[in-house]
Amino acid sequence: MFAVYAAAPNADAPLDSLTVGERPEPEVGAGHVAVTVRAASLNMHDLWTLRGVGIKPEQFPMILGCDGAGTLADGTSVALHSVIGDPDWKGDETLDPRRTLLTEKYQGTMAETVVVPKRNVVPMPDGMTAAQAAVMGTAWLTAYRMLFTKSGLRPGQTMLVQGASGGVSTALIQLGRAAGLRVWVTGRSEEKRALAEKLGAHATFPSGERLPERVDGVFESVGDATWSHSMRALKPGGIIVICGATSGFNPGADLQRLFFLQLRVVGSTMGTRDELADLLKFVANAGITPEIGLELPMERASEGFNAMLQGDTAGKIVFTR
């Protein structure tokens, strides 16, 4: 079948191992279901996979794509939940030490067909397109859990999103605005900050600029480049929720500020199937149109990968079939 896959790990030139071609038809084991893919979205995780981060060399070739949407054999339209837990695990599957994401053990969604455990498909709400549903499973689910499960922020409080145009950042902006928070955003260019304002940010600032006042919570996915600003931006008792570190994993900790102002730093990864189902309902109920900056036929996936590698994002990048 047609597929977009990582042929081998390539730490220095990840796009050199990106291949658009053919992979064997997947087998559908007991308790699993085949989904005919209609759309798949691109995440930074796919670039980590091409680099060989979080995946063993013997697992290549690996079809890319952590999330997507498509149809079951009976015609039901579904979004995919990427977190695949051990069948015996009880409770929050993001805490299961044996959990994997699509593209870590299971093949990914950038293909004609993807096979997942039956519980990893969630019906799409009426009116949602396949492209919109395909952005929900990773970036939007991660943003939803950061904001509504982990941060403890209330409507009316002020949130700062580090990064304006990325998948997780744009989801946080749109979710925060719809939930009644005051949304502040940093972005690296005027164009990116203008996008954040279009999506509902109440104010935007160049990366690292001093804010007019301190905020209740900061949402981090950037890491080294923004961490000290995130720490300085918080009110006493405030919280940083972090899901990633695109620019580096080792910022200075600023421990004195951490204990003296009684700040909290909380990690967050993906979300549960129940959170994904609630996210889909929230997006439908609130009338949110998830921002898709680039939509391409799957055959042209390399253009999307290249844009993400260059930092040339304006919302989610989606490949359709």
Ligand SMILES: NC(=O)c1ccc[n+]([C@@H]2O[C@H](COP(=O)([O-])OP(=O)(O)OC[C@H]3O[C@@H](n4cnc5c(N)ncnc54)[C@H](OP(=O)(O)O)[C@@H]3O)[C@@H](O)[C@H]2O)c1
């Ligand atoms: N833990 C999880 O479950 C989970 C889930 C999803 C993503 N993640 C992680 O979250 C991160 C973002 O993923 P994504 O898919 O949203 O990526 P993306 O679409 O490529 O977005 C990258 C974002 O990072 C910002 N950024 C990058 N380098 C920067 C720098 N030097 N200074 C300031 N801002 C910078 C960009 O800000 P501008 O808009 O200003 O360019 C952009 O908003 C990745 O590290 C990914 O691995 C983790």
